Structure formats: C-alpha cells, structure tokens
Amino acid sequence: MHTLPTPVMNYAKDTLARLVALPTVSAENRAIPETARLVGELLEDLGLRVEIHPTAGAPVVYAEGGSSGPTMLFYNHYDVQPADPLELWVSDPFILTERDGKLYGRGANDDKGELVARLAALRWLKDEHGHLPLRVKFVIEGEEEIGSPNLERYVEQNKDRLRADAVIWEAGGVDAVGRPLVYCGLKGIVGLELRCKTAAYDLHSSLGAIVQNPLYRLAAAVASLRDREGRVLVRGFYDQVRPLTELEEETLARIPDESPALMQEYGLKGFLGGVQGAALYKKYLAEPVININGIHGGYGGPGSKTVLPAEGFVKLDIRLVPDQEPRHIVALVKAHLLENGFDDIEVIELEFGEHPARSDLASPWVKTALEACREVYGQEPVVWPNFAGSGPMYPFTHVIGAPVLGLGIGYPGSKIHSPNEHIVLRHFESGIRVIKRALEKFAGL
Amino acid sequence: MHTLPTPVMNYAKDTLARLVALPTVSAENRAIPETARLVGELLEDLGLRVEIHPTAGAPVVYAEGGSSGPTMLFYNHYDVQPADPLELWVSDPFILTERDGKLYGRGANDDKGELVARLAALRWLKDEHGHLPLRVKFVIEGEEEIGSPNLERYVEQNKDRLRADAVIWEAGGVDAVGRPLVYCGLKGIVGLELRCKTAAYDLHSSLGAIVQNPLYRLAAAVASLRDREGRVLVRGFYDQVRPLTELEEETLARIPDESPALMQEYGLKGFLGGVQGAALYKKYLAEPVININGIHGGYGGPGSKTVLPAEGFVKLDIRLVPDQEPRHIVALVKAHLLENGFDDIEVIELEFGEHPARSDLASPWVKTALEACREVYGQEPVVWPNFAGSGPMYPFTHVIGAPVLGLGIGYPGSKIHSPNEHIVLRHFESGIRVIKRALEKFAGL
Known part of the structure; x- marks a missing residue:
C-alpha cells in the first residue's frame, strides 16, 4: 500500500488536532457549540452546504453536496466520552499527540478521527477528480456518547432530506490482527x-x-x-x-478466532463463561x-x-x-x-x-464495500453481522431504509472510552483510502 | 443540676478547641506527633507524670499521678475519623464552633471531647480537694480509628504499669431521650x-x-x-x-425502647428485619x-x-x-x-x-458508677451489657483484668464519624460532673 498524498495526510492530522483540542464531553455538556461550529466550517471548506440544526439537546451539523448520482449518507458524532481517570493519560487527552506511529487524544478514534478520515477522503476525491463524483450527505450529532436522545426524532422529522442509497456508519477499521473489518449492524x-x-x-x-x-x-x-x-x-x-438467519450464522462462524490476541491486549485470563472460537463471537455479537x-x-x-x-x-x-x-x-x-x-x-x-439494528448482509452496498476493502488492504475482509457497540442506527435502517455498514480507522486496541485513546497512523491512512475507494466504486468509478 | 464552675467550663471549651484544631486523622497519618505532644502537655498541666511511649504506629501518651488509694485507669484516643465528605459540614470540621448550645467539630465527641471531660473533671477535683483523692492512669492512643493495631501488644508489654482497680472506657453519655447510659463491653x-x-x-x-x-x-x-x-x-x-447470661438477658430486656426517637433522628423507615422493642436492642448489642x-x-x-x-x-x-x-x-x-x-x-x-469484650455486670465498680449517674442526672441510668461499637477493650478486661465501663458526654445524635459531629453543651457539663462524682465515690468520698 502506498502512502497517502502529503497534502491529504497533513490535512487529516491538522484537522484532527483542531477537533481533539475541543473537550466535547457531552456527558458534561462541554464545548458543544464551538465544536459544532468548527465541524460546520470544515464541511464548508470542502464545498458542502452546511446547516446547523437545533434539537432539544446538542445541535446536529447537517451537510450535503457533490454531483448528482447515487447518494451516500455519512453518520458521525462530534462529541466524546469523559477523559477521566485523567491521571492514567500519558499525554493531555485534549492535545493530539503523535508518539510511536500513533496519534493519542480523546476522540482521536471515536469519533473525531473517523469523521476526519471521511473529510480527508472527500478532499482527496475532489483533488483527484476535480469534483465529488457522487452525492454526499452528513448527519453529525453531538450526543452519541450520551445515547443520542434526540436523533431518532431528528431522523424522523428530516427523513426526506436524509434520503440516501447507502449509509456509512460512524466508525470502522481493522480487527486484532489487521484484517479489514466491516459490520452491518449495532446492538x-x-x-x-x-x-x-x-x-x-x-x-x-x-x-x-x-x-x-x-x-x-x-x-x-x-x-x-x-x-x-x-x-x-x-x-x-x-x-x-430474533433468531439468527442462516447467513448471519454462517457469517458469525467465519469470523477468525482472535481470542488469544484479544486476551493479551486486554490483559484477560479468559472470556465470560469460558467461551472461545465461534462461540465467543456469537456471545459477543449476538447475545x-x-x-x-x-x-x-x-x-x-x-x-x-x-x-x-x-x-x-x-x-x-x-x-x-x-x-x-x-x-x-x-x-x-x-x-x-x-x-x-x-x-x-x-x-x-x-x-x-x-434499538438494536442489523442490515441485510446480502445488499449490493455490502458487496461494494467488501471489494474496496480487498483492494486497499490486499486481504479478505472480516464481516460482522453487527458490532457489539451501540448507536442510533435503527432510525437509519428503519426510517431511511438504507443499508448501513461501518468502514474506518480503528482497531481493538484503540482504547476508545478509556485513557490513552489513539489511532495507529497506518490505520488512519488505510481508513482514508478505503473510504475513498468505496465511494468511487459506489459512484461506479 | 447546677452549672459547672466557670473556670472548669472555660478550661474544657478552650482545651477542646485546641485539640479539635489539630486534624489528627489516623487513617491519613495526619497531625499525630503534634497531637500526642499537646495531650502530654495538658496532662502535665494537671500535675501528672507523662511519658510518650512509641509503638510500631502512633505513640501512646501514658500518664499517671494522684494520691495513693484505688487506681482508676482511663482509656482514650487522640486520633479522629476522616472528615469527608467535607461539603456536608456546616462549619470547618477542624475549628471548634459553638452553635445553638452545641460544639461542632471532628472529634468534638469522639474522642477529644471525652478526653477533655476527664481532664476537666480532674482539674475540678484538684481545685475542690487541693489534690487528686485517688490514683489515676491514662492510656491515650493515636490509632483507635484505624483499629488500634498496636494497643493489645502495648497493654501486654506494660501490664504491670497499667494495673488498675477499674477502667473508664473512652466514651459515654446519654441515650436518645437524655437518660444516662452506662455500657460494660464492646463488640x-x-x-x-x-x-x-x-x-x-x-x-x-x-x-x-x-x-x-x-x-x-x-x-x-x-x-x-x-x-x-x-x-x-x-x-x-x-x-x-457465647450465649447471654441471665443477667445480660434481663439487662437487655430492661433497656427502654427508644426506637421511634432513633428512627426520627436517623431518618429511618424501620429497622433491619423489622425488629423493635427488646428484640431491637438484642439484635443491636448482642448480634x-x-x-x-x-x-x-x-x-x-x-x-x-x-x-x-x-x-x-x-x-x-x-x-x-x-x-x-x-x-x-x-x-x-x-x-x-x-x-x-x-x-x-x-x-x-x-x-x-x-476481640469483643464484656465486663461482669455484677462488679462493684458498675454499682458505683450507676450511683454517680443517679446523683448527677436525677434519674435511673440505662445499662447496656455492651456497646454496639468496637474498641480495644479486650486487653483491658483480659490482660489487666479490671472491670470496664463507659461514662461520658455523647448522645445518639452526636454524628460521630459523620459530617457535623458535635456535643451538646449541657451533656458536656453533665458528663464532666458524672466523671467527677464517680471518681469521688470510687475514692470513698
């Protein structure tokens, strides 16, 4: 894999540093308006039309633009988890810090880093094609880490505006051994x-x-x-x-067993109930x-x-x-x-x-994304019927009705929600690249 | 009941203020040496011979003096509980503050206030008789609130020096409705x-x-x-x-049922297991x-x-x-x-x-103390076979072999170990008086 064009990478790192510097802890109602404003400015800089939509809580930053053609909706959030316990951070959680090929900071992965990867991919597409070769929409909320209390209502009230052919969910990345990981639902x-x-x-x-x-x-x-x-x-x-479908069962059974790597990363003696292998992933994702x-x-x-x-x-x-x-x-x-x-x-x-949500694993958008993964990572992607985490995917799968999946920059050691949250620079690069390729393929290029 | 002589009361309040000003939190190892020093000075001022005895932890302040005759040993401690949560204190826990006929501060009751009541009683005895009409010994440790880890060993190593005919335990006072309360053991x-x-x-x-x-x-x-x-x-x-003796059972059954007052003071809906009356005191003290x-x-x-x-x-x-x-x-x-x-x-x-400890309820020293209570309070004292709290009484009852009981200045609303610990001035006065009378009677006066 070649490295990214320097202007794209510099843009990504600089933009992430600006976002991480804002302590957007929604549980403590901190830095919400200024983060929404900065996110809006970043989207405008890419040539998108931006609207800040008030809700009963933090505002949603909405944006749309690009050419005609198929429409991709991005869901992200600009808020982060609290940084405590502060004393366990090696560097200030609100100063993006590069160390040993990694970028540390609260939100470096979840979800400011993921958002930046998408912005960088769009910038790269524009640089390369002279324009965006598809239509894009962004819904970026500020309350994901406190459970998105206003998003379902927001999506219902804006369902015509948000209509899309496919959705890229807030985050994605690679598994414990670096294979691309695509998930199609959430708990x-x-x-x-x-x-x-x-x-x-x-x-x-x-x-x-x-x-x-x-x-x-x-x-x-x-x-x-x-x-x-x-x-x-x-x-x-x-x-x-709901009982698993045959395809879901098969997909779960095909997940490579990375339990030894997970045990080492997390410092575990074993898993709950002593499960391992296929049983582990079934328990993790489907229970x-x-x-x-x-x-x-x-x-x-x-x-x-x-x-x-x-x-x-x-x-x-x-x-x-x-x-x-x-x-x-x-x-x-x-x-x-x-x-x-x-x-x-x-x-x-x-x-x-x-609500839990799970998209149809057989949809064309899933196939397209998997192809992009094969190209960028040079190996067979791992598919998870749904992720173990949660988020407001249900309104998108059930109100908008579009297939939803996650692609991104994280890995299981990212320490999201914990001290020393970080991304690996190499994953940041491949995540930006896979978003770009998936959008190109989605646009028929 | 007449009020105390003004010099005795002034001495008591001033001395308590000096002691409370030292934040002697043994759990945090704070202010231990300076408090031991001050306590030693106070005892010397009463004409006693003082020795500061090192232990593996906080030193014991030992003192003895007075005339020949029967020997009374006082057990007290100069350390206090942590003051947290600080925000719930109405006034600074380490500034003795008089408010509405009460003295507030950490240790105002437990145990600096109790110690001061004894010092004041001895001062009063000296003023009145020109000398102490009995022999007294003090063992004042600095680790009671962390479980007296070194006191049992201390008592064993000093058992000849500590020999006494009777012991007054660290604290005492009145029950929820103001009756004098004498206890003869600890859990x-x-x-x-x-x-x-x-x-x-x-x-x-x-x-x-x-x-x-x-x-x-x-x-x-x-x-x-x-x-x-x-x-x-x-x-x-x-x-x-150990099964209760007949006298212990009878004594428990005679305890007046103050459960309604306790429920109101503590803000309870009821007691554990729904007990009340005699069953309540048996559960409280004997289980x-x-x-x-x-x-x-x-x-x-x-x-x-x-x-x-x-x-x-x-x-x-x-x-x-x-x-x-x-x-x-x-x-x-x-x-x-x-x-x-x-x-x-x-x-x-x-x-x-x-270890738990319980003295013989039939000993002469118990009878003497109860008579002093009747004189001072003008009503029949309540006897508890043992207190529900704990302390290092076991070495005194088992190594020294003397009968032990508690007389003092507290009441169930004192909030010891809690924010806004305090004593009622009226109880302070009667506590000083009852110690003085009990010592006089013990000395045959």
Missing part, C-alpha cells in the same frame, strides 16, 4: 441508574446491626440481575431475541448483556472508615440484540426488582435507549 | 477489603458481553455474605457466639453483623459512561460479639468466598482486628 442499549438511600445521613457502622445498608441492597440487586457467565436472570429478558458501568457509595479513601453509608448508586447499561425493545426491557428490569423484593431500590432511566 | 471488629480486577485497563462496555465485570463480581460476593435481615450467611459464623463501609469502581460522574471498568473494591467491617475471634472470622469469610466460587476476589485484611 441496542438502555442505561439505568439504581439508587438506594436508607438513612438521613451517614451513620457509625455499629448501627449496621439494626439499620439497613444501602450498599448491601445495591449489591444484592445487581447480583440478582445476571449470573457469573453473563446470563441475564430477568424474567422474559430473552423473549424478543444481550447487563453491564455495570460504575458503583459508588461510602468510604473509598485510604485505610478504613467504620461508616454505615446513607446511600449509594449503580450505573449500568444493557446491550440489546434485534428485536429487543429498550422500553420493554426497562419495564422487565423494574418488574424483576419489585418481584425480588427490591422495593427499596429506585430505578432512574438515564437519557438513552437505542 | 469486636475486623475490617476487610475485597478487590476484583478483570482486565488491564477500562474497556468499552460492549465488551461486557464476553469480559467479566469486576463490579458484578464484587456485588455478587457482597450479596453472598448476608441476607436482607442482616443474618450472616458465612458457614460457621455464629458457632463461637454480630457484616457491614459495607464503601464500594467503588467505574464511572461515578454525571450522566452515563458506557465503560466496562477494569477493577473495583469493597471495604467492609464485621462486628463481633463474645466469643467470636477476629482471625477465625476472617478465615471463615475467606473460606466462604472460595467455596462459593469467588476465587477471583482478592481479600485484603485492613490493619485491625479486635
């Missing part, structure tokens, strides 16, 4: 907070003999939700799970799970403190597979808690709830 | 930290489908230890519990319990973060009753975790482990 997600408060204030722990401990109650509630293997114990939880994001209450400092805390909380997310409905799942969890005596646990729905 | 305690780490770093929560969640594991471990009513589920946990002091892992900020945390921890204490042995109980908990499949939970013993 759904709901986020809940469980709270328990038993007293007006923290008490001396000797009172624990007669006063309920809220941290015990939260622990018992969490323990009741699943088992050690990750099997969810909530009654009715699996009832809506729902309840995950604990955080649990906090009482003393956490050095040494000991003999306190009976007055309250505590648990944050959890539930990853859904087709056709589990977020609202139904929340109702089941609430019913489970009540049925099991957890009437002292308050359940708060965090501001998200996304 | 034991062990502190453990449970840790779980499943990955090298925090991962995207989508990996929760195939990677174990350490917070789920910790929750399941905690949930396995006890039930909703507080009954401990660890095999063999209750085997060493062991496993209490969760804190649990922390993963995201705890605003909104949501879809992270699969790499690790988490739980801090817990176990309150023991005679004759449960701390080391044996720790071994049982470790065995329980292994037997229940929690081989992925690391158990760390925090630096404490105290």
Whole structure:
C-alpha cells in the first residue's frame, strides 16, 4: 500500500488536532457549540452546504453536496466520552499527540478521527477528480456518547432530506490482527441508574446491626440481575431475541478466532463463561448483556472508615440484540426488582435507549464495500453481522431504509472510552483510502 | 443540676478547641506527633507524670499521678475519623464552633471531647480537694480509628504499669431521650477489603458481553455474605457466639425502647428485619453483623459512561460479639468466598482486628458508677451489657483484668464519624460532673 498524498495526510492530522483540542464531553455538556461550529466550517471548506440544526439537546451539523448520482449518507458524532481517570493519560487527552506511529487524544478514534478520515477522503476525491463524483450527505450529532436522545426524532422529522442509497456508519477499521473489518449492524442499549438511600445521613457502622445498608441492597440487586457467565436472570429478558438467519450464522462462524490476541491486549485470563472460537463471537455479537458501568457509595479513601453509608448508586447499561425493545426491557428490569423484593431500590432511566439494528448482509452496498476493502488492504475482509457497540442506527435502517455498514480507522486496541485513546497512523491512512475507494466504486468509478 | 464552675467550663471549651484544631486523622497519618505532644502537655498541666511511649504506629501518651488509694485507669484516643465528605459540614470540621448550645467539630465527641471531660473533671477535683483523692492512669492512643493495631501488644508489654482497680472506657453519655447510659463491653471488629480486577485497563462496555465485570463480581460476593435481615450467611459464623447470661438477658430486656426517637433522628423507615422493642436492642448489642463501609469502581460522574471498568473494591467491617475471634472470622469469610466460587476476589485484611469484650455486670465498680449517674442526672441510668461499637477493650478486661465501663458526654445524635459531629453543651457539663462524682465515690468520698 502506498502512502497517502502529503497534502491529504497533513490535512487529516491538522484537522484532527483542531477537533481533539475541543473537550466535547457531552456527558458534561462541554464545548458543544464551538465544536459544532468548527465541524460546520470544515464541511464548508470542502464545498458542502452546511446547516446547523437545533434539537432539544446538542445541535446536529447537517451537510450535503457533490454531483448528482447515487447518494451516500455519512453518520458521525462530534462529541466524546469523559477523559477521566485523567491521571492514567500519558499525554493531555485534549492535545493530539503523535508518539510511536500513533496519534493519542480523546476522540482521536471515536469519533473525531473517523469523521476526519471521511473529510480527508472527500478532499482527496475532489483533488483527484476535480469534483465529488457522487452525492454526499452528513448527519453529525453531538450526543452519541450520551445515547443520542434526540436523533431518532431528528431522523424522523428530516427523513426526506436524509434520503440516501447507502449509509456509512460512524466508525470502522481493522480487527486484532489487521484484517479489514466491516459490520452491518449495532446492538441496542438502555442505561439505568439504581439508587438506594436508607438513612438521613451517614451513620457509625455499629448501627449496621439494626439499620439497613444501602450498599448491601445495591449489591444484592445487581447480583440478582445476571449470573457469573453473563446470563441475564430477568424474567422474559430473552423473549424478543430474533433468531439468527442462516447467513448471519454462517457469517458469525467465519469470523477468525482472535481470542488469544484479544486476551493479551486486554490483559484477560479468559472470556465470560469460558467461551472461545465461534462461540465467543456469537456471545459477543449476538447475545444481550447487563453491564455495570460504575458503583459508588461510602468510604473509598485510604485505610478504613467504620461508616454505615446513607446511600449509594449503580450505573449500568444493557446491550440489546434485534428485536429487543429498550422500553420493554426497562419495564422487565423494574418488574424483576419489585418481584425480588427490591422495593427499596429506585430505578432512574438515564437519557438513552437505542434499538438494536442489523442490515441485510446480502445488499449490493455490502458487496461494494467488501471489494474496496480487498483492494486497499490486499486481504479478505472480516464481516460482522453487527458490532457489539451501540448507536442510533435503527432510525437509519428503519426510517431511511438504507443499508448501513461501518468502514474506518480503528482497531481493538484503540482504547476508545478509556485513557490513552489513539489511532495507529497506518490505520488512519488505510481508513482514508478505503473510504475513498468505496465511494468511487459506489459512484461506479 | 447546677452549672459547672466557670473556670472548669472555660478550661474544657478552650482545651477542646485546641485539640479539635489539630486534624489528627489516623487513617491519613495526619497531625499525630503534634497531637500526642499537646495531650502530654495538658496532662502535665494537671500535675501528672507523662511519658510518650512509641509503638510500631502512633505513640501512646501514658500518664499517671494522684494520691495513693484505688487506681482508676482511663482509656482514650487522640486520633479522629476522616472528615469527608467535607461539603456536608456546616462549619470547618477542624475549628471548634459553638452553635445553638452545641460544639461542632471532628472529634468534638469522639474522642477529644471525652478526653477533655476527664481532664476537666480532674482539674475540678484538684481545685475542690487541693489534690487528686485517688490514683489515676491514662492510656491515650493515636490509632483507635484505624483499629488500634498496636494497643493489645502495648497493654501486654506494660501490664504491670497499667494495673488498675477499674477502667473508664473512652466514651459515654446519654441515650436518645437524655437518660444516662452506662455500657460494660464492646463488640469486636475486623475490617476487610475485597478487590476484583478483570482486565488491564477500562474497556468499552460492549465488551461486557464476553469480559467479566469486576463490579458484578464484587456485588455478587457482597450479596453472598448476608441476607436482607442482616443474618450472616458465612458457614460457621455464629458457632463461637457465647450465649447471654441471665443477667445480660434481663439487662437487655430492661433497656427502654427508644426506637421511634432513633428512627426520627436517623431518618429511618424501620429497622433491619423489622425488629423493635427488646428484640431491637438484642439484635443491636448482642448480634454480630457484616457491614459495607464503601464500594467503588467505574464511572461515578454525571450522566452515563458506557465503560466496562477494569477493577473495583469493597471495604467492609464485621462486628463481633463474645466469643467470636477476629482471625477465625476472617478465615471463615475467606473460606466462604472460595467455596462459593469467588476465587477471583482478592481479600485484603485492613490493619485491625479486635476481640469483643464484656465486663461482669455484677462488679462493684458498675454499682458505683450507676450511683454517680443517679446523683448527677436525677434519674435511673440505662445499662447496656455492651456497646454496639468496637474498641480495644479486650486487653483491658483480659490482660489487666479490671472491670470496664463507659461514662461520658455523647448522645445518639452526636454524628460521630459523620459530617457535623458535635456535643451538646449541657451533656458536656453533665458528663464532666458524672466523671467527677464517680471518681469521688470510687475514692470513698
């Protein structure tokens, strides 16, 4: 693979540095307007017509342009996850830093880096063809990391404007050993907070003999939700799970087993329930799970403190597979808690709830993208029926009705959502190149 | 009840202010030497001979003096609990602040205030009698709030020096409705930290489908230890519990039921297991319990973060009753975790482990103290066979062999170990007075 033209690569690195410098943490409502403004300017610089669309939350940056012909819709987001714990970052999360062939920074991969790869590919197409040889649309939201609470409504309200023949999803890249990876769906997600408060204030722990401990109650509630293997114990939880098609089963079975590389990268002793090989990927991609994001209450400092805390909380997310409905799942969890005596646990729905989505693996756009991958990477791409992550794909597959897949610049070691998020420069280059080739092929070139 | 002589009260308030101003948080190893020095100076000012005895941890301030006659040993501690959460304090925890007839500050009650009450009582005795009409000894340690890891050894090594006819324990006071409360024992305690780490770093929560969640594991471990009513589920946990004597049973049954006042003070809907009346006090004072002091892992900020945390921890204490042995109980908990499949939970013993202790309720010193209470408070004292809290009483009852009881200045609303710890001035006065009268009676005056 040849390196990219220098102006394209310089543009990509400079643009990513400008975006990473803005701490666009949607969970903390930081730097939203200025990031939307910068993204709009970057799209205008490519000759696209830009509109900043307000929503009930962060605005959507919408853009369209290019020639007539087939229409490609890009979905991206300009917000990022919180950077904490800050002390674990080797360099400032909001200063893009090149080190050992990698670019570090919050959002370097997810999703500012992916967005920049697309902008760089379009710039390259224009440089090479003198114009964009297809029609493009961008929907770039600012609330993906808090569950896209306003996007489904936005897509419904703008469905004519957003009409497209195909969609490139927010991210993509290569697998643990560098093979191109294409995915055609996402899990759904709901986020809940469980709270328990038993007293007006923290008490001396000797009172624990007669006063309920809220941290015990939260622990018992969490323990009741699943088992050690990750099997969810909530009654009715699996009832809506749609059986896999034969093609989906085959596609899952063809995924190369990279579990040893994953175990080494993540520092694991093994996988949940001891699965490996094909069973691992089926569990990973085609099974729902309840995950604990955080649990906090009482003393956490050095040494000991003999306190009976007055309250505590648990944050959890539930990853859904087709056709589990977020609202139904929340109702089941609430019913489970009540049925099991957890009437002292308050359940708060965090501001998200996304349907799972999975495009038809047999669509022509999937074939086109796979061909582009073969050309650019020189090897057979790996296909995942759906990604294990979540996002607001459902409105695109169900309202717009277009086939959706992900192509991009990441790899499993990117540490998205963690300290030291980064991309590998080599992946950045191949990601820009594969987007360019896929668009050319999509345009019939 | 008459108010105290002005010089005695001024001395008490000024001395307490000086002690509270030192942030003697033993869990954070703060201000230990300067507090020991100040305590030594205060004792010297009363004419006692003072020695600062080094230990493997914080030094013990030892003092003795007074006339010949019966010997009273005072046990106190000069260290305090951490002040966090700081934002819940109305005034600076390390500035003694008088407000609405109360004195606020960390240690105002536990245990700097109690120590000061004794110093004030001795000063008053000297003023009134021209000398101390008995022999007194003080053992004032600096590690009580981290479990007195060095005191048992200290008492054993100094058992001849510490010989005494009776012991006044670190604290005392009145019950929820103002009746004098005398207790003759303490629960034991062990502190453990449970840790779980499943990955090298925090991962995207989508990996929760195939990677174990350490917070789920910790929750399941905690949930396995006890039930909703507080009954401990660890095999063999209750085997060493000594049956109550008839006198202990009668004494427990005579404790007035103040559960409505306690519920209001603490903001409770009810007590663990729905107990009330005599059953409540038996559960509170005569039953062991496993209490969760804190649990922390993963995201705890605003909104949501879809992270699969790499690790988490739980801090817990176990309150023991005679004759449960701390080391044996720790071994049982470790065995329980292994037997229940929690081989992925690391158990760390925090630096404490105290035996439970209970003095003979029929001893003459108990009768003397109760008479002093009747005189000072003008009402029948309430007797608790043992307090629900813990402390290093065991070496005193078992090595020195003296009867031990608590007299002092606190009340159930003192918020010891919590923000806004305080004493009521009126209780401070009656506490000083009852110590003085008990010592006079003990000396045959």
